[in-house]
Amino acid sequence: MIYVATFKLKADHDVVLPPFTSKVSKSILAYYSPTYTKLSEDAKPFKPIRVTVLKDSKGVVLAVNGRKAMMKGGGDYYFSFTFTDNNILKDLMGKVNAEVEMWGAKIEADIIDLKVIDEVKYEDSTFYKVNFLTPTLIQPPKKVKENRFLLYPYSYFFLASIVRHWNANMDKKVNITFLKSFVYLKEVDHGIRPVSANYDGKPVRGFWGWIIYEVREKKVKELLSYANLFGVGKSRAIGFGEVKVIPVSFEKS
Incomplete structure (x- = not known):
């Protein structure tokens, strides 16, 4: 079974983020799930987890080619988390929302969607x-x-x-x-x-x-x-x- 959780984030004021904004996603997940933290620190390759960078209404939020990564206060930002571990699922269901302080801001986090995928399917095309x-x-x-x-x-x-x-x-x-x-x-x-x-x-x-x-x-x-x-x-x-x-x-x- 594969699970995909979608999180919505909102900061209380403008904040400059780390260049690769999945660091924010990982910090949020560490608060939600000790199981995730343990698995992410495992040196084993090809781990069955994937955390995305932050996204806003325009697309990915990322500092590349000299640009800065920012969260605007009060704006909606999102990331998704793919995993297979049922213990992570239990961790997430125990905390549907949270408030976490990081990089000088208070960030509200909510799980807004959870998909359960029992088979990898594709839309047929050439x-x-x-x-x-x-x-x-x-x-x-x-x-x-x-x-x-x-x-x-x-x-x-x-x-x-x-x-x-x-x-x-x-x-x-x-x-x-x-x-x-x-x-x-x-x-x-x-x-x-x-x-x-x-x-x-x-x-x-x-x-x-x-x-x-x-x-x-x-x-x-x-x-x-x-x-x-x-x-x-x-x-x-x-x-x-x-x-x-x-x-x-x-x-x-």
Whole structure:
């Protein structure tokens, strides 16, 4: 079972936030759920949790490329939290709303929606648009200790990042070879661009934007739907690699 909780936040006055605003989301969740805190501190990769950055009516609230991240006093802000642990569910149901002091402001938090997903389903289409809402960090095979991230979602590396998370958390395992990935997932258009972000005082360089894929394989469509829940790439648990995958019509020229 997969759960997706949506939180609404409101600050009592204007406040400058950390550059990557999932830090606010994580702090709120730490207040709500000791189980989440324990799981988030576990070094195990591909954890079955995903916290998003904050959003307002215009989209993501994020400090990238030199911009600051702000919460306006009295404004409505949102984040979502995907998880599978029933103990986290119990924690959240014990505190539907809360008031937390952080970064010099009082922030009211309310759980406004909770979805229960018993099966990963997809809306059938031949073409899907993947919107990368936050900086996405996809790694090629590592030959050295230094982290290096791709600046484009090449089919194999993009799919492999989803498959590894799926296989760590789902009963039905998936295997997609390097060659088959290029058959199953064909790029037909894109607006991908590099982006710089900052987390814990460290700069990271990834990409965001959008890409349209032609997809004719059922299991790949399931993987794209799964990515809507848990994201793609490295550090998805803290809000990197958040995607919105939607079916689209597309005519090849």
